[in-house]
Amino acid sequence: MKRLLFLSISVAILGTGCKKAQQNTIGIELIDNGDFEDASNATVWERVANDNGNPNNFVGISNVNPSSGQFSMELHHDDTIGCYEQWISQSIDIVHFVENQKYKVAFSFRADFNVSSFNIILRNDNLNFFENQAVPYSANSGWKDFEYELTLPSTIGTTNPDLWIHVCHLGNHSIWIDEVSMKAI
Numbered sequence: 135m136k137r138l139l140f141l142s143i144s145v146a147i148l149g150t151g152c153k154k155a156q157q158n159t160i161g162i163e164l165i166d167n168g169d170f171e172d173a174s175n176a177t178v179w180e181r182v183a184n185d186n187g188n189p190n191n192f193v194g195i196s197n198v199n200p201s202s203g204q205f206s207m208e209l210h211h212d213d214t215i216g217c218y219e220q221w222i223s224q225s226i227d228i229v230h231f232v233e234n235q236k237y238k239v240a241f242s243f244r245a246d247f248n249v250s251s252f253n254i255i256l257r258n259d260n261l262n263f264f265e266n267q268a269v270p271y272s273a274n275s276g277w278k279d280f281e282y283e284l285t286l287p288s289t290i291g292t293t294n295p296d297l298w299i300h301v302c303h304l305g306n307h308s309i310w311i312d313e314v315s316m317k318a319i
């Protein structure tokens with residue numbers, strides 16, 4: 135009798151825990167250091183400058199005209215010709231993801247050239263989102279908001295997904311990104 139009672143209590147606790155975890159996911163910020171203000175937590179962002187294409191390509195923290203606070207992330211492409219893929223990415227704990235749930239990816243950006251699109255990528259052992267999102271943007275027209283919504287499939291895999299903000303530059307130019315956010319909505 136004692137064993138059966140213990141099992142019943144365990145199942146009840148587990149059931150409550152699962153429901154709460156899903157409800158609490160809505161609206162919680164999943165991105166760490168999305169405003170790039172925490173220098174001690176800079177490595178939470180992976181930065182890929184593709185400097186094998188040009189050693190002067192870089193991705194790094196900038197203190198020039200941020201959208202918020204003192205810093206933003208600059209992706210700089212140094213060649214006057216050609217296009218090199220560059221991106222920043224962050225690993226997000228799989229526990230924050232719920233099957234069939236809709237999520238919004240948002241950030242602010244400015245650039246010194248005409249931007250046509252960003253690629254938003256979400257990948258793990260099962261997910262393989264790669265969405266090219268058009269963004270009409272005129273060079274040096276100040277900070278603009280970017281938003282993109284995606285709905286997870288019914289099978290989301292088991293490993294922590296990486297969220298990428300990925301660009302392909304043409305010309306000797308920079309994009310600055312700030313206020314990166316991802317939330318269940």
Ligand SMILES: [Ca+2]
Binds near residue numbers: 169170312313
């Ligand atoms: Ca900032």
